[in-house]
Amino acid sequence: MEEPSTPYDLIVIGAGINGLGIARDAAVRGLRAILLEQDDICSGVSAWSGRLVHGGLRYLEHRDFALVRESLRERERLFRLAPHLVKPLRLIMPMYSHSRRPAWLIRIGMLVYDALSFDKKTQGHEVLSEEGTLRRFPGIAPSGLRGSVVFTDGQVEYAERLCTEVAVAAAGAGAVIRTKARVEEPILSGGRVAGVRFRDMLTGEVHDVHAPVVLNVAGPWIDRVFRRGAPPQPRLNGGTKGSHLVVEPFPGAPADVVYYESKKDGRLVLVIPWMGRYLIGTTDLRFDEDPGEARCDVEEMEYLLAEVNELIPQAHLGPEDVLFTYSGVRPLPYAPDVEEWEVPRSHVLHDHAPDLPGLVTVVGGKLTTYRQLAEDAVDDVFRRLGRKSPKCVTSSLPLPGAAGDAEGARTHLLGRGLSAKTVGRLLALYGSRALDVVAEADDDPALAEVLHPRTGAIRAELVFAVRHEFARTLTDVLARRMLLAFEPDHGDQIAEAAAEILGARMGWDRQRQASEVAEYREWLTRLAVPGRAEASRSDSLEGSQQ
The missing domain is CATH 3.50.50.60 (FAD/NAD(P)-binding domain)
Structure with missing residues (x-):
């Protein structure tokens, strides 16, 4: 440096x-x-967004065609330059009798959306009847349903x-x-x-x-x-706060991302498959405090749960079903005289x-x-x-993990005796750089051992994060390199072991290791479920797994 x-x-x-x-x-x-x-x-x-890579369909309402075109073009580039991280996926937008946006307007919007993405390699939109919508999304509320449109955007699960x-x-x-x-x-x-x-x-x-x-x-x-x-x-x-809830798969849950208009207030709400679970969002509230202090509040959680239960009657989601939450503040221009969604x-x-x-x-x-x-x-x-x-x-220019041969990397990693779960995880997070991660174990075979059985994460990922990916603390590693913070157990049970492994290579004494673990657990409190009684940190973690 x-x-x-x-x-x-x-x-x-x-x-x-x-x-x-x-x-x-x-x-x-x-x-x-x-x-x-x-x-x-x-x-x-x-890190606190809905983790979608999208053209900004809603920007058409503002007639911001230039921004939509720019977004669609950049979406396609990310599909090419980071295919291990950014992937196309289908979204379904139901159309109801109560919708403030009429069906004809949505159809016109989709035609414009496809026209503005004229250079795309992905599938265009399709219009489904009420019956077609129910076949694709059986859990959706049928009352007042008029059909839906299905279209393509992208997702970066691991922002x-x-x-x-x-x-x-x-x-x-x-x-x-x-x-x-x-x-x-x-x-x-x-x-x-x-x-x-x-x-x-x-x-x-x-x-x-x-x-x-x-x-x-x-x-x-x-x-x-x-x-x-x-x-x-x-x-x-003039940023606004957006909060998300994370829940396990639930009765009636969709296979696609659902992008729908609230019956209550007309806001757009999303239900997003994410990391084997579901991400429900988002709110849009003025927030003038320190952005680092943004947290989901009870009213936001109740609003989002009610919206999902309205859309998917079988869901019956309550606060007890929420694994964790997160909130962020959008970096929007200061525009005090317009509604939040109009900024x-x-x-x-x-x-x-x-x-x-x-x-x-x-x-x-x-x-x-x-x-x-x-x-x-x-x-x-x-x-x-x-x-x-x-x-x-x-x-x-491809990103580093897209520069090599992913299938060749898969064959090599399996040949080293790593489990299919571990290999799948490494390729999903690191692309072809998974080979570099595992190479950390060449001189220290113990680093090839599994650290976190639920995900198949290995010890070498800890060392790789600090040596090659600018991580300087345990929180950097577990939350933003290995993504273990977003598992239902938050990686808490392996935090001490991880600190010890890193300590041996970074010169952390026992006091520093304990401090790193404590700071990580403190960081995890930002994922708390609002209103949930938490007598202790261990109680919180136990509750998040229920």
Whole structure:
């Protein structure tokens, strides 16, 4: 890792999908870029979405055809460039007599949606009658049903893995990635922002880093980046909170993603197959507090459960069926005079001149269009540097896990004696890089042993995360590299063993190992089910498995 004092062309603040995409594009085009993140890769809003890669069907209602076209184009690119992580799937949109959007309007919308994705390789939409809808989705409430439309979008089950691979690609192109690096204040020189001062949150060390352009890509934290040293700036973030519930498969559960209009208030609600369970979302509430404090509340949970029970009468879901919840704050522009669902979803680059020339804030953006946002931002950086921009090539560069032969990797891994469960997991999370994960066991065969029987996760994944994927804490590893936090047991039962394995390789003494386990369990409280009595952490974990 380069020293922070090295002069750079560009400083990127924030390691969500957009900041990572910018760092990668900048490095690929020859800029010296450093990315600073106060917590970890994908520790913010990128992890708390519905994990869909979509064209933005609802944006058609705003006549934002350019955004829909951009989203559909980028969706198709992700299918090609990260096929191990981003996969096509079918969505069904029921049409009811109570629907505020008439059937003819939905059909026209689907024709436009398909027309705007003219270069797609996936299946177009189809219109189903009431009988056809019931055959495809037997659990749906038949009363008032008028039929449905079925169409294709995409899913990234493991958004954390997508972000991690973009980070690996960025570093491979020459970018410097610094996590646990909290920006404190701007460095001013000649009336311009010439860099930033940041604190390493693990060591307490303070560093200065210099660059003529600083991009604030902190998502819903964009208004909270500088703790001191900067004049007051206009409010830019108007993010809304979206909460999701996670439940086990239930009676009447759909095979497709269901995207439907609430009978109660007309909002769009989704039921999404995810990691062998179901993700139910989402809400859309104004949220002005620290985005890190966003949690699902009782009213949101009751609203979402009621919606599913209305749509699927057999479900009979109650709070006791909720395994865990999560909430995030969308990085939307500040627009206080419009309804939440009407806030524009397009990204903008806000120049802070004349108060803070040299600082640019990226407002908005979404998971699907991160690559295009990065291209736009890096083009702008070159203009600010007064340099001719090389052509952006990220639209044709596979992510690292898509660069090799997945089937060849499967054959090799099975030949090493790994179980089919473990091999399937490794390929799903790492793609062809699964070979690199298992290679950690070449000099230490114990690392090939299964760590988490439920998923087939092996010990080598722990070591790989810290050696090659920028993880610095146990929470980084279990929550955002191995995804064990999102299993019904949250990986809690192997937390001590994982800390011991990492401790032996990272120099953590017993006190540090215990601290890492405690911090992980504290992090898990953000997944709590609202209103559920929790006398102790163990009681909480027991309840989440019921």
